[in-house]
Amino acid sequence: xxxxxxxxxxxxxxxxxxxxxxxxxxxxxxxxxxxxxxxxxxxxxxxxxxxxxxxxxxxxxxxxxxxxxxxxxxxxxxxxxxxxxxxxxxxxxxxxxxxxxxxxxxxxxxxxxxxxxxxxxxxxxxxxxxxxxxxxxxxxxxxxxxxxxxxxxxxxx
Amino acid sequence: xxxxxxxxxxxxxxxxxxxxxxxxxxxxxxxxxxxxxxxxxxxxxxxxxxxxxxxxxxxxxxxxxxxxxxxxxxxxxxxxxxxxxxxxxxxxxxxxxxxxxxxxxxxxxxxxxxxxxxxxxxxxxxxxxxxxxxxxxxxxxxxxxxxxxxxxxxxxxxxxxxxxxxxxxxxxxxxxxxxxxxxxxxxxxxxxxxxxxxxxxxxxxxxxxxxxxxxxxxxxxxxxxxxxxxxxxxxxxxxxxxxxxxxxxxxxxxxxxxxxxxxxxxxxxxxxxxxxxxxxxxxxxxxxxxxxxxxxxxxxxxxxxxxxxxxxxxxxxxxxxxxxxxxxxxxxxxxxxxxxxxxxxxxxxxxxxxxxxxxxxxxxxxxxxxxxxxxxxxxxxxxxxxxxxxxxxxxxxxxxxxxxxxxxxxxxxxxxxxxxxxxxxxxxxxxxxxxxxxxxxxxxxxxxxxxxxxxxxxxxxxxxxxxxxxxxxxxxxxxxxxxxxxxxxxxxxxxxxxxxxxxxxxxxxxxxxxxxxxxxxxxxxxxxxxxxxxxxxxxxxxxxxxxxxxxxxxxxxxxxxxxxxxxxxxxxxxxxxxxxxxxxxxxxxxxxxxxxxxxxxxxxxxxxxxxxxxxxxxxxxxxxxxxxxxxxxxxxxxxxxxxxxxxxxxxxxxxxxxxxxxxxxxxxxxxxxxxxxxxxxxxxxxxxxxxxxxxxxxxxxxxxxxxxxxxxxxxxxxxxxxxxxxxxxxxxxxxxxxxxxxxxxxxxxxxxxxxxxxxx
Numbered sequence: 032x033x034x035x036x037x038x039x040x041x042x043x044x045x046x047x048x049x050x051x052x053x054x055x056x057x058x059x060x061x062x063x064x065x066x067x068x069x070x071x072x073x074x075x076x077x078x079x080x081x082x083x084x085x086x087x088x089x090x091x092x093x094x095x096x097x098x099x100x101x102x103x104x105x106x107x108x109x110x111x112x113x114x115x116x117x118x119x120x121x122x123x124x125x126x127x128x129x130x131x132x133x134x135x136x137x138x139x140x141x142x143x144x145x146x147x148x149x150x151x152x153x154x155x156x157x158x159x160x161x162x163x164x165x166x167x168x169x170x171x172x173x174x175x176x177x178x179x180x181x182x183x184x185x186x187x188x
Numbered sequence: 189x190x191x192x193x194x195x196x197x198x199x200x201x202x203x204x205x206x207x208x209x210x211x212x213x214x215x216x217x218x219x220x221x222x223x224x225x226x227x228x229x230x231x232x233x234x235x236x237x238x239x240x241x242x243x244x245x246x247x248x249x250x251x252x253x254x255x256x257x258x259x260x261x262x263x264x265x266x267x268x269x270x271x272x273x274x275x276x277x278x279x280x281x282x283x284x285x286x287x288x289x290x291x292x293x294x295x296x297x298x299x300x301x302x303x304x305x306x307x308x309x310x311x312x313x314x315x316x317x318x319x320x321x322x323x324x325x326x327x328x329x330x331x332x333x334x335x336x337x338x339x340x341x342x343x344x345x346x347x348x349x350x351x352x353x354x355x356x357x358x359x360x361x362x363x364x365x366x367x368x369x370x371x372x373x374x375x376x377x378x379x380x381x382x383x384x385x386x387x388x389x390x391x392x393x394x395x396x397x398x399x400x401x402x403x404x405x406x407x408x409x410x411x412x413x414x415x416x417x418x419x420x421x422x423x424x425x426x427x428x429x430x431x432x433x434x435x436x437x438x439x440x441x442x443x444x445x446x447x448x449x450x451x452x453x454x455x456x457x458x459x460x461x462x463x464x465x466x467x468x469x470x471x472x473x474x475x476x477x478x479x480x481x482x483x484x485x486x487x488x489x490x491x492x493x494x495x496x497x498x499x500x501x502x503x504x505x506x507x508x509x510x511x512x513x514x515x516x517x518x519x520x521x522x523x524x525x526x527x528x529x530x531x532x533x534x535x536x537x538x539x540x541x542x543x544x545x546x547x548x549x550x551x552x553x554x555x556x557x558x559x560x561x562x563x564x565x566x567x568x569x570x571x572x573x574x575x576x577x578x579x580x581x582x583x584x585x586x587x588x589x590x591x592x593x594x595x596x597x598x599x600x601x602x603x604x605x606x607x608x609x610x611x612x613x614x615x616x617x618x619x620x621x622x623x624x625x626x627x628x629x630x631x632x633x634x635x636x637x638x639x640x641x642x643x644x645x646x647x648x649x650x651x652x653x654x655x656x657x658x659x660x661x662x663x664x665x666x667x668x669x670x671x672x673x674x675x676x677x678x679x680x681x682x683x684x685x686x687x688x689x690x691x692x693x694x695x696x697x698x699x700x701x702x703x704x705x706x707x708x709x710x711x712x713x714x715x716x717x718x719x720x721x722x723x724x725x726x727x728x729x730x731x732x733x734x735x736x737x738x739x740x741x742x743x744x745x746x747x748x749x750x751x752x753x754x755x756x757x758x759x760x761x762x763x764x765x766x767x768x769x770x771x772x773x774x775x776x777x778x779x780x781x782x783x784x785x786x787x788x789x790x791x792x793x794x795x796x797x798x799x800x801x802x803x804x805x806x807x808x809x810x811x812x813x814x815x816x817x818x819x820x821x822x823x824x825x826x827x828x829x830x831x832x833x834x835x836x837x838x839x840x841x842x843x844x845x846x847x848x849x850x851x852x853x854x855x856x857x858x859x860x861x862x863x864x865x866x867x868x869x870x871x872x873x874x875x876x877x878x879x880x881x882x883x884x885x886x887x888x889x890x891x892x893x894x895x896x897x898x899x900x901x902x903x904x905x906x907x908x909x910x911x912x913x914x915x916x917x918x919x920x921x922x923x924x925x926x927x928x929x930x931x932x933x934x935x936x937x938x939x940x941x942x943x944x945x946x947x948x
Contacts, residue, residue, distance in 0.1 A: 064419035065412020105412035112411040128273025129409035130610025155891035166859030
């Protein structure tokens with residue numbers, strides 16, 4: 032079955048069985064490998080993407096359910112990799128193994144869209160489902176604050 | 189050594205003209221350092237530095253293997269070791285770049301394939317720093333020496349009059365300079381210098397070592413471009429899953445393979461036979477396990493087909509083992525005379541009899557899974573008698589050997605490409621998934637990527653061994669520790685411990701207590717075990733430093749004061765000279781203990797704590813690193829725990845090579861240890877692992893992590909050592925001791941969740 036959707040602003044067609052999770056459609060059919068498989072049960076957050084603007088665990092969304100939706104992955108978060116979070120992540124040097132970080136950034140991006148200057152508690156709540164096996168949480172929190180500050184300064188400037 | 193090195197050097201013409209220094213270092217004899225054996229993954233992390241392969245023996249590594257300088261001055265440095273998140277892809281090239289004298293911003297880093305010219309390519313045992321500090325700085329310094337020689341010849345001046353600034357050789361007397369790119373071709377033709385003539389920088393002139401450098405892949409990671417093992421793709425590649433018996437050693441009796449073959453997208457379905465394993469404890473790497481391979485057009489097709497598999501297993505001789513039975517048997521053994529004595533000094537039995545006070549306690553800790561976030565995977569392509577493999581292995585050399593033996597392919601016909609790994613923690617020290625992928629690839633003859641599910645990973649790990657320790661200690665009338673006896677109950681057979689299930693006789697406080705004995709008894713085990721980050725230490729530090737806290741309490745002494753007294757004792761000589769972690773230097777440990785006490789304001793803070801909040805301290809020596817930690821912890825009536833702050837003091841030698849990464853590594857170690865302390869436990873029922881995924885083997889989340897982890901490095905006059913592991917062990921007892929301080933309750937049986945604790 033062929034499913035049409037928009038991925039990172041471009042139309043895409045996925046030929047796949049209806050029950051194929053969006054995660055595997057992105058990775059193995061569309062060859063977008065930035066979105067990661069960690070647990071397959073929506074527990075770890077490594078596969079987080081934006082589905083119609085909301086953060087979603089792509090391992091828990093079937094391609095049939097994603098039909099006609101707009102999907103944004105880490106590859107499409109910004110045209111040139113300069114989203115404030117992507118910049119802050121580099122500045123703070125957040126990643127260790129880095130495998131969870133696409134999911135962390137996508138969850139953080141969804142948070143900043145709604146809450147441009149989040150508190151620690153708001154960050155904790157929004158990212159609590161994104162596990163980092165390396166334990167880079169303190170750097171993640173710092174980078175989100177930095178990105179929020181940079182975005183605010185950019186808007187003022 | 190006296191060979192014509194020039195014969196091995198090639199200057200190579202680049203597309204677009206120009207020459208390179210040090211391409212294709214095909215000089216086998218120059219790179220005999222590579223003959224240094226890959227450290228035994230099981231043994232290396234448990235041994236002291238003195239037992240590691242020495243770097244003095246073999247001749248130096250050739251700079252031509254590691255450094256490419258293009259005519260435009262662009263420098264490419266090869267990163268030799270597997271990157272599993274410990275930062276070596278950045279840190280090791282920093283060592284080369286520093287001594288080469290080059291602007292770090294101008295350096296490009298490439299991941300090396302497995303090749304003997306790079307020397308040891310291994311990720312584990314906090315081994316990268318101690319094994320590379322001298323050899324890789326020497327690589328850089330040797331290349332700089334060649335570039336200076338090339339410039340001196342060009343100008344007809346003595347080498348001694350030449351110096352460098354980043355990327356250029358200078359002759360100040362005549363105000364001349366040449367860029368490295370202009371000198372590379374000539375330098376490539378020069379013989380390598382006598383190692384004794386190669387000069388190293390004065391550390392005070394370092395501009396790269398000791399200066400924070402972001403991870404070289406960080407931009408690719410945050411834009412989704414970094415290629416991990418799981419991201420490997422080849423033209424015409426198929427996707428595989430491999431279905432094994434949930435009980436180790438199980439064999440296939442029958443399966444509906446024909447039915448599976450007919451499912452959509454499925455190309456191949458076949459069984460593979462497992463290696464025979466005998467004995468009552470498994471070898472470190474038992475080889476290929478029997479299973480059913482399903483190879484399909486997409487991973488989802490293979491995975492979906494797998495759900496329809498109906499297999500009858502002969503579950504074999506381990507199908508009855510259970511965690512409950514192990515605990516029962518350990519209790520039984522604890523009441524019997526120990527099977528063996530690993531070390532005995534003084535007369536512990538008599539000293540316990542005559543002690544003013546005797547304290548007894550039994551501790552235990554469970555099996556734990558590594559569960560790196562990237563599930564095990566490997567891509568392989570068998571063609572024309574050759575096997576090409578793309579892997580995230582921490583021990584690629586061992587993996588190649590294992591594939592060669594299992595599939596009868598000569599090692600020289602096996603090529604390994606190293607890909608970034610989504611975490612290691614010791615899981616990728618073993619290469620079971622590599623052999624599975626290679627065996628499947630050999631059967632199907634096209635490129636194939638094997639990917640395990642998270643559930644596969646949880647069920648087929650090489651688990652951190654659980655264990656039981658029955659301790660007795662004696663205090664004299666002044667509260668001094670005079671006797672220590674431990675009956676260590678572990679897994680093994682006869683004199684052999686299961687992989688990573690041994691305890692070193694020299695483990696602290698051996699040598700610091702005049703009457704000391706470590707006895708052991710073992711139980712058979714049909715479960716694969718292996719090294720989990722800070723192997724041994726991740727369990728033993730909890731036992732030793734918790735029990736020391738009990739003794740301090742029994743002696744009526746402050747936990748810090750009691751530890752200081754212990755470290756002030758002159759260590760007694762151990763029979764056979766000690767060994768293992770007997771190499772602990774008490775002065776270095778006292779120094780980090782003093783530092784963490786000072787930074788945490790131990791005395792004043794302890795007195796000012798509100799009810800329900802406690803401060804705990806612990807220290808541990810492992811992987812040549814000295815760490816002491818203090819944790820401030822509160823717990824409420826519902827046993828909900830909050831770690832408010834952790835202070836860490838560490839001594840890993842004279843330099844912190846990449847400071848931001850180092851601090852991050854310590855944060856991660858603390859958080860990793862907290863996951864182990866609170867919730868992680870693998871249990872067995874009917875021979876199979878009960879836990880299936882992260883919801884049953886929980887790691888600390890952002891909201892649960894301590895909001896502040898303060899890291900202080902004490903720079904001592906010792907060669908730099910590794911940081912992947914030694915900061916982890918002390919956090920478990922530090923928090924356990926803080927919980928005791930807060931509540932008067934002592935948990936001796938991990939994880940805390942078993943006793944009703946949760947994170948607040």
